[in-house]
Amino acid sequence: MTLRVLSGIVAALICVSLQGPLHGATSPSTWQTLQDRLFDRYLDAGPPAAEVGQVLSVMDEDGQFTDLDYEDTPLADFRDHLSRVSLLFTAYYRSGTVYHGDADIFAAGAVALEWWLREDYRDPNWWHTYIGFPARLARVTPIAGRDLRADFPEVYTLLIAYHRRVLDYLRGNPMGGGANLSDMGYFSLLGAVVDEDEAWVRALIAESFDPAIRVLGKDDEFEGWQVDASMHAHGPQLHNATYGYALMNSATRAVRLLFGTAFDLGEEVVELLQWQLLEGVQRMTYGNWFDYNATGRGISRPSSPRFASGFANIVPFILEMDPSRPEALQAFRERVLNGGPTPGNTFHGAQAFYRSDFLTRVQRNAYTSVRMVSNRTIRNEMGNDEGRKNRYFGDGVHLTLIHGDEYDTAPVLWDYARIPGVTARQVSNLRPNNIWGERGRASYAGSLTNGNRGLAAMVKDFDGMRGRKSWFLTRGGTAALGSGIGVVHPSLRDDVFTSVNQTQYEGGVWIVPAGEDGEEVALPFERDLEGEAVVWHRGIGYYFFPENGTIRVKASTVSANWSEVGVSEGEVTGDMFSLYLDHGSIPQDAGYAYMISPWVSPAGAHAVLDQPPVEILSRDSMVHAVEEVRCGTIYAAFWEAGELVVDERRSISVDGPALVMVSETLGEWSLMAADPEQAAETLTVTVTGWSMGGSGFERLGEDPYQFDLDLPQGDHTGAAVRVSAPIPDYPLYSFAETEVSPEGWMRADRWGPYKPGDGGWAYHADLGWVLMRSDDADDIFVYDPRRETWLWTRSDLPAWAYDLQAEVWIQWK
DSSP: OOTTTTHHHHHHHHHHHTTOOOTTOSOHHHHHHHHHHHHHHHOOOOOOHHHHHHHHHTBOTTSOBTTSOTTTSHHHHHHHHHHHHHHHHHHHHSTTSTTTTOHHHHHHHHHHHHHHHHHOOOOSSHHIIIIIHHHHHTTTHHHHHHHHHHHOHHHHHHHHHHHHHHHHHHHHOOTTBHHHHHHHHHHHHHHHHHHTOHHHHHHHIIIIIHHHHSOBOTTOOSBEEBTTSOEEOSSSOBOTTTHHHHHHHHHHHHHHHHTTSTTOOOHHHHHHHHHIIIIIGGGGEETTEEOGGGOGGGGGSTTGGGTHHHHHHHHHHHHTTOOSOHHHHHHHHHHHHHTSOBTTBOOOEEEEETTTTEEEEEOSSOEEEEEOOOTTSBOOOOGGGOOTTOTTTTSSEEEEESSSOTTTTHHHHOOGGGOTTOEEEOOSOOOOSSTTOOBOSOSOEEEEESSSOEEEEEEEEETTEEEEEEEEEETTEEEEEEEEEEESSTTOOSEEEEEEEEEEOOSOEEEEETTSOOEEEOSSEEEEEOSSEEEEETTEEEEEOSSOOEEEEEEEEEEEEGGGTSSOOOEEEEEEEEEEEEEEESOSSEEEEEEEEESOOHHHHHHTTTSOSEEEEEESSSEEEEEETTTOOEEEEESSSEEEEOSSSOEEEESSSEEEEEEEETTEEEEEEEOTTSOOSEEEEEEESOOOOSSSOEESTTSOEEEEEEOOOGGGTTOOEEEEEEOTTOOOOOOOEEEOSTTOOEEETTTEEEEEOSTTEEEETTTEEEEEEEEETTEEEEEETTTTEEEEEOTTSOSEEEETTTTEEEEOO
8 A cells, every 4th residue: 555545536536526416316226325324323222201301391492492591601501402302303213212203393393403403503612613513413314314414404404504614614714624624524525425425525525534644744834643653733733633533533433334335545545544554553552552742732621541532432433344464453442442452463663754853662561662853843732721731741751551551641740840750840830832842843853663672862952951862662562762951041040850750659658778778658659869779669670870960859738720731620649759950050061961761679779770771981071872781782863074983993983863773683683763854865874893704784894894774755754764684604502411311302590491403493392493592692583473572681580581572571380
């Protein structure tokens, strides 16, 4: 499937729409099928008789309801009026109710509907008039439309005119595309189907559903799905959760309604909906939690932690249309409905959303993400008085979950000046400067991933502050570095903090200053640490390298009202754990270095003090870089052209700003690189100290190697490139063996019985056929064909191994 699968379809549809009216050309059976589908979709369960009687008792002969004040609060009362109209028609059509088939009930519904249509209230917010009200008509038009046409033709004419008016508004005000376009198109489609107007249907397909559903490239001005499966709304603002759901919901309903009829949009569209769900939405969810980075102003709604549930409800409708990956769709749905992975049903993978300055990693038992902003993207908005504290949402937000409920109360209880990952001045006014989202100023922001590990980096230039921030998603967790942090003017005297995390508190906190045994503390408490230290809470370890600012650890009971962040009401009280670095006021060249490791015990977190999982190679104005201690992968964010000296043997240099990841594992050397400024066409990377085989490399003597990389352009500007080569004569580990049976069974210490084969393969009594390789006796790599993954273990470990693909520990037996 190409990313522009609908271009040919659109051209054909536009030609059809320009041929003139086709009203009535479609076969009666097609219209009957479509109308029956809508009737079944929207006919609610029968309402209680008492409720219907109450509605009738307050309805006057003109069709108004005497208990509603149409002058004081017109929006709310007009919506309530329409809900009552729907109630009356439902009572008439739903079998088993005392009002079923009652002509007086139908007439009452028609009179009330006519009054509503003739009054024609138009709310100052266009959305209510052209999406909100038509959405409520969705429970009227498909149910009663056919009978209204026969028995109340004047009311029917007004009703169809209302739906057609939505199409006229859509044509004159396309709102840039995306969810609004899809919503308006779908609700106008209901009128087109009931009115059996083919030209109207085809116009909607061409003018609404194509630009709403199609994938957008770099130069497209419409809002909607991007080529990397992120979704934009209100400009280049990440919005997969809220507007992404609205778009997918309306688009799926339209595609499903037309599926298998003369208006069928084709299997390519079904594949596109599947792609958006699996490659976009799935990578931003953990169980039934949806990443707040992709919710925009929707974070201020009480339902925000569980936005993923709506997408799970869409899956059955996509499955009805025979997509190519039904098992993956069903697995995603089950994970959401169950609140997380279940045995045999897991998903893992890291993804760089280069169109949105966003990086995620979903693991079988952990989730992390980094949300950045550049002059190409926009921070979270505050539109319609929601998201009132979103000022810093996008400035390096770094979220980490293992249980799935860590941030359930965060939207209302967070201190939004200390959103996890963000470095910010501690100001009291946290309202965004632009209510519909503010664009970043710096051009440097990007990420890359090899599918399991990755890195992200950004230049912060906002709100009177500058600095360089980077994150490295390693095998053992996420390392975060900061440098050059400072205010641009000495008059900005607010304290500057870097927030490490801010989550729900539960079960105690373990604090280990360097050189001490540590202690467990319980809420409430507040503690300051200096220098190297470890903090542990709810299965996550936080290791602080030396030379940070003051480390502040706090747990307290917090109360807040939803009205402080949005338009909802409700007081919430909860216990919150907060961990942040204090850079003081008027910092000029502050920095930090810490690591977040999921699923460790307090003892395991303590052990990190003796052997940190990464070594910091550089944290200066030219490059941030770390190396994983055991596997040798190097991650580097070059802020400018320069050279990173790894050790006396190895070095990496680039000729411009770049993200680089070099790894040497399991007989293969690989290099990945990306341009975080999305400006260059080529990038030259020179490496020294690695032995590479194969072809395709320009050798400069024996060493170094130079790679002249052609960077992705056009729609995929910002994506990473990869080159790789086999390592010659990669060693196989020779286990210390003792023959234990005449049949040739061998036994290696802690491995159990196995029979050696050729090329490093062996048949293990418990594991079956495995491939065993190692570059020393302490690092043993085992390929497990059943899991289709490489495992890592060590001779002094108990019966455990590390799954290098899923990045989780597993037990051998």
